[in-house]
Amino acid sequence: MRRLLPxxxxxLSLAGCTxxxxxxxxxxxxxxxxxxxxxxxxxxxxxxxxPKGQAFLDGADAPRKFCSTLELFVFLAQPExxxxxxxxxxxxxxxxxxxxxxxxxxxxxxxxWYVVGHDRRGSMGHTLASFADRDDxxxxxxxxxxxxxxxxxxDLDLLGRLGxxxxxxxxxxxxxxxxxxxxxxxxxx
Numbered sequence: 001m002r003r004l005l006p007x008x009x010x011x012l013s014l015a016g017c018t019x020x021x022x023x024x025x026x027x028x029x030x031x032x033x034x035x036x037x038x039x040x041x042x043x044x045x046x047x048x049x050x051p052k053g054q055a056f057l058d059g060a061d062a063p064r065k066f067c068s069t070l071e072l073f074v075f076l077a078q079p080e081x082x083x084x085x086x087x088x089x090x091x092x093x094x095x096x097x098x099x100x101x102x103x104x105x106x107x108x109x110x111x112x113w114y115v116v117g118h119d120r121r122g123s124m125g126h127t128l129a130s131f132a133d134r135d136d137x138x139x140x141x142x143x144x145x146x147x148x149x150x151x152x153x154x155d156l157d158l159l160g161r162l163g164x165x166x167x168x169x170x171x172x173x174x175x176x177x178x179x180x181x182x183x184x185x186x187x188x189x
Contacts, residue, residue, distance in 0.1 A: 039055075050121065067123040070163065092112070115141045
């Protein structure tokens with residue numbers, strides 16, 4: 001047992017180092033250029049308004065780029081993507097413009113706040129407005145309608161409703177985490 005303890009401690013410390021180096025080595029967001037097309041729909045990304053996204057898969061040097069946060073989340077929701085995802089980025093609309101979001105405004109998607117059901121449109125119609133700061137998300141929601149959600153609250157049901165245009169200005173989010181189900185009314189809580 002005495003010989004096993006040092007070996008176990010060494011293995012655990014090496015595993016901790018591996019996790020830290022993996023996190024530190026995560027690739028930074030890449031600029032979106034005029035020739036970049038959306039990984040999902042093929043549209044030219046810079047020709048459309050609204051927040052964009054990028055996803056880095058394990059072992060890939062270059063990100064997959066998306067013309068909207070909705071397209072990014074549709075990609076992230078795929079089972080074959082979830083198991084290979086390293087990290088993803090979205091634009092922080094709290095510090096950049098809706099029409100042409102700046103490359104310097106990318107933030108980690110899993111740390112962002114999102115507003116759905118607002119009155120702004122992206123490349124594919126409705127998209128998720130993304131923010132680093134919850135207060136910025138709430139200010140946007142008060143001005144443009146909708147609901148504020150955390151990354152973990154975005155699920156396939158919501159993405160399907162967004163894609164079908166069933167979440168409109170002032171509409172609610174899916175019925176989970178204490179949120180109201182969309183009933184067609186203008187609920188701007």
